[in-house]
Amino acid sequence: MAxxxxxxxxxxxxxxxxxxxxxxxxxxxxxxxxxxLRLHFHPQCFxxxxxxxxxxxxxxxxxxxxxxxxxxxxxWFARGGYGACRLDDALFGKLNRAAHVKDYLGxxxxxxxxxRLAREGVGRSAHGPMPTDVSRPGGEAAVLxxxxxxxxxxxxxxxxxxxxxAPAYAFNLTVLSNLLGTRSEPNFKGAVLMIEDVAEHLxxxxxxxxxxxxxxxxxxxxxxxxxRFSKIxxxxxxxxxxxxxxxxxxxxxAGIRFLxxxxxxxxxxxxxxxxxxxIALTS
Amino acid sequence: MAxxxxxxxxxxxxxxxxxxxxxxxxxxxxxxxxxxLRLHFHPQCFxxxxxxxxxxxxxxxxxxxxxxxxxxxxxWFARGGYGACRLDDALFGKLNRAAHVKDYLGxxxxxxxxxRLAREGVGRSAHGPMPTDVSRPGGEAAVLxxxxxxxxxxxxxxxxxxxxxAPAYAFNLTVLSNLLGTRSEPNFKGAVLMIEDVAEHLxxxxxxxxxxxxxxxxxxxxxxxxxRFSKIxxxxxxxxxxxxxxxxxxxxxAGIRFLxxxxxxxxxxxxxxxxxxxIALTS
Numbered sequence: 001m002a003x004x005x006x007x008x009x010x011x012x013x014x015x016x017x018x019x020x021x022x023x024x025x026x027x028x029x030x031x032x033x034x035x036x037l038r039l040h041f042h043p044q045c046f047x048x049x050x051x052x053x054x055x056x057x058x059x060x061x062x063x064x065x066x067x068x069x070x071x072x073x074x075x076w077f078a079r080g081g082y083g084a085c086r087l088d089d090a091l092f093g094k095l096n097r098a099a100h101v102k103d104y105l106g107x108x109x110x111x112x113x114x115x116r117l118a119r120e121g122v123g124r125s126a127h128g129p130m131p132t133d134v135s136r137p138g139g140e141a142a143v144l145x146x147x148x149x150x151x152x153x154x155x156x157x158x159x160x161x162x163x164x165x166a167p168a169y170a171f172n173l174t175v176l177s178n179l180l181g182t183r184s185e186p187n188f189k190g191a192v193l194m195i196e197d198v199a200e201h202l203x204x205x206x207x208x209x210x211x212x213x214x215x216x217x218x219x220x221x222x223x224x225x226x227x228r229f230s231k232i233x234x235x236x237x238x239x240x241x242x243x244x245x246x247x248x249x250x251x252x253x254a255g256i257r258f259l260x261x262x263x264x265x266x267x268x269x270x271x272x273x274x275x276x277x278x279i280a281l282t283s
Numbered sequence: 284m285a286x287x288x289x290x291x292x293x294x295x296x297x298x299x300x301x302x303x304x305x306x307x308x309x310x311x312x313x314x315x316x317x318x319x320l321r322l323h324f325h326p327q328c329f330x331x332x333x334x335x336x337x338x339x340x341x342x343x344x345x346x347x348x349x350x351x352x353x354x355x356x357x358x359w360f361a362r363g364g365y366g367a368c369r370l371d372d373a374l375f376g377k378l379n380r381a382a383h384v385k386d387y388l389g390x391x392x393x394x395x396x397x398x399r400l401a402r403e404g405v406g407r408s409a410h411g412p413m414p415t416d417v418s419r420p421g422g423e424a425a426v427l428x429x430x431x432x433x434x435x436x437x438x439x440x441x442x443x444x445x446x447x448x449a450p451a452y453a454f455n456l457t458v459l460s461n462l463l464g465t466r467s468e469p470n471f472k473g474a475v476l477m478i479e480d481v482a483e484h485l486x487x488x489x490x491x492x493x494x495x496x497x498x499x500x501x502x503x504x505x506x507x508x509x510x511r512f513s514k515i516x517x518x519x520x521x522x523x524x525x526x527x528x529x530x531x532x533x534x535x536x537a538g539i540r541f542l543x544x545x546x547x548x549x550x551x552x553x554x555x556x557x558x559x560x561x562i563a564l565t566s
Contacts, residue, residue: 211464237331
């Protein structure tokens with residue numbers, strides 16, 4: 001007997017999604033999964049309000065609507081940018097049973113939501129590609145990887161160091177730095193923490209590492225892995241340290257184990273890192 | 284009887300000071316204070332090592348040397364930039380009695396040191412102009428204001444909302460965001476908190492306000508005041524909120540009183556905000 005179709009809703013809690021990107025993703029999904037996948041782009045994805053995909057209220061309402069709708073198996077975040085932290089703080093108290101047995105996938109600015117859901121034990125959050133990645137060179141592979149995990153739990157989509165029996169988190173370093181001390185900060189005790197970033201000066205990365213590795217919570221992690229740091233603007237004067245040297249410096253200073261590299265980043269190769277969950281999810 | 288000369292040491296825990304700036308400041312100081320002031324630029328100010336005014340070890344040693352030297356009444360930080368958080372963490376345990384009865388003046392990246400000294404009850408930290416400000420348009424006034432406070436405790440140098448009977452802090456917002464949860468985070472309970480920033484995109488300011496106003500410690504402050512945010516790069520797309528609207532939004536959301544503006548910023552008008560001190564200092 002054929003399995004019932006998986007149903008995935010796309011919303012954009014930060015920046016808007018280009019309609020052309022949505023069309024490309026829909027087309028890829030049809031070709032790859034046919035009737036096995038129903039992909040719904042919530043109209044909110046295409047709203048525009050200054051920096052954001054619609055006003056805070058519209059983004060909050062769209063997320064709450066799809067999270068609480070039992071018709072959807074997963075919420076797939078359309079795009080990062082900036083804005084997830086502006087969602088209505090009270091919506092997280094309104095998430096229902098349907099929201100609690102759902103996947104949530106995204107990265108970059110979406111770390112604010114993924115971290116909060118993980119902290120509060122809501123569903124299964126995962127760090128991985130988003131629909132907007134279809135516009136990157138080779139981005140079709142990223143989108144299909146995300147869908148393969150959401151639809152089929154394809155293990156080849158997973159970050160190669162991820163293990164089912166060891167908790168792991170992945171965050172954009174700048175977003176992680178900005179969520180420490182907020183309600184989006186999960187418990188890192190015993191977990192592998194992977195970091196990546198894009199378009200940050202090395203001095204900013206160094207400063208963020210000071211901040212993040214000073215956290216008692218982060219210091220209790222099992223170790224840190226370095227994802228890719230891309231599109232680094234020129235430092236003036238030259239910083240004279242690589243990202244890896246920076247990260248190893250701060251790990252050593254903080255007594256955090258440096259575990260090597262991680263296959264995550266703002267690029268088409270970005271693999272999936274499911275966060276710990278306190279509940280058994282339907283497969 | 285003439286008062287003994289005040290003696291001030293200048294060191295650079297972050298970026299290097301231009302020798303021409305030091306010469307200008309020395310010349311201004313001689314003209315304004317004559318024999319009443321001895322200004323010593325530590326040679327470390329002019330070292331260069333990649334981004335920094337010399338290696339971490341040299342910057343740490345110079346700061347510890349002048350802080351612990353009873354011949355100096357004050358340590359005046361030469362310049363911000365980035366690097367204060369890289370100082371040897373152990374040096375703060377080596378500060379002696381002389382360091383404990385001294386003024387420390389600077390701003391921007393120096394907030395990391397000022398916050399730590401204030402937290403640990405070492406001397407009197409203050410947020411205010413630095414020698415490098417002499418290179419700004421009208422910067423001579425900033426330098427003379429700093430010296431007037433360090434030498435004469437000139438009350439006209441003080442930020443107009445500062446009151447001797449109410450604790451107050453001032454920080455660069457981005458630096459403050461990066462020192463929360465570190466050993467540089469002072470106790471803000473009941474204090475007026477002033478913020479300023481330079482060259483940050485509005486989305487970054489919004490995100491930093493989310494982070495800072497989520498802190499339980501910051502939420503216990505008496506209220507927040509908005510200094511100047513200058514040289515803001517263009518936001519793409521337009522952010523459609525002013526800095527004041529951003530700050531008021533997050534204050535309201537966090538239940539923090541917004542108290543209005545503050546006369547601090549990365550400019551020649553930057554006034555002095557002495558931090559609370561747990562000891563009586565010689566005047």
